[in-house]
Amino acid sequence: MWNEQQRAAMAALGIPIYEFKGGDVSAEPEAVEPVAEKPSAREEPSAPSTEPSAQSKEPSAENKEPSAAEETQAPQPAHYRLGPWFLVFPNDIPAASFDWLRDLSSFIGGRPVQVSHVSADKVAIDCSAYAQNQLSPEQKQTLWAELKPALN
Numbered sequence: 001m002w003n004e005q006q007r008a009a010m011a012a013l014g015i016p017i018y019e020f021k022g023g024d025v026s027a028e029p030e031a032v033e034p035v036a037e038k039p040s041a042r043e044e045p046s047a048p049s050t051e052p053s054a055q056s057k058e059p060s061a062e063n064k065e066p067s068a069a070e071e072t073q074a075p076q077p078a079h080y081r082l083g084p085w086f087l088v089f090p091n092d093i094p095a096a097s098f099d100w101l102r103d104l105s106s107f108i109g110g111r112p113v114q115v116s117h118v119s120a121d122k123v124a125i126d127c128s129a130y131a132q133n134q135l136s137p138e139q140k141q142t143l144w145a146e147l148k149p150a151l152n
Helices: 004-013 068-072 099-108 137-151
Strands: 018-020 032-034 078-082 085-089 113-115 124-126
Touching: 078 099, 099 137
Parallel strands: 085 124
Antiparallel strands: 018 032, 078 085, 078 113
C-alpha cells in the first residue's frame, strides 16, 4: 500500500504504518492494524544503508533547543465575520457561543462564520475583553460603541 519513499518518510517522522486487511479501502477502523515495517523485496536486509539514519539527521529531543519561532509563537487569534463586522477573539469561540454573541447573531439574522484573516481594508474589532459569557453593562456599552459605526 505504501511505497518505499512514503514508508521512509513515515518512519522518520515516527508515524506507525498501517495496512488494510483484504485491501478494502472502505474498511472500518477495526479492520486496520499496525504492522511492523518490513523490507521490500528489492531491498537486501544485510546491505548497509548509505544514508544517515533519522536519528543522526536531527539532534535528540533532550539536546534540541527550541528555535526562536517556537519560543515566541503565541496562539493565533480567531477571526469571525458576523454581518458587517469582523470580530477577533484570542481563541476559537466555544460551540455554545457567548450569550451576547448569540443575541448579536439574532439581531443580525446570521451566525458568526470563521474566516482565515481580515483584509486590510476592513475594520477588525478586538473582542478579547468580551470573550466571556456575561458582560457588565459598561462592557456592553463599550462593545456596542465599537460595533455601531459599521451599521451605517
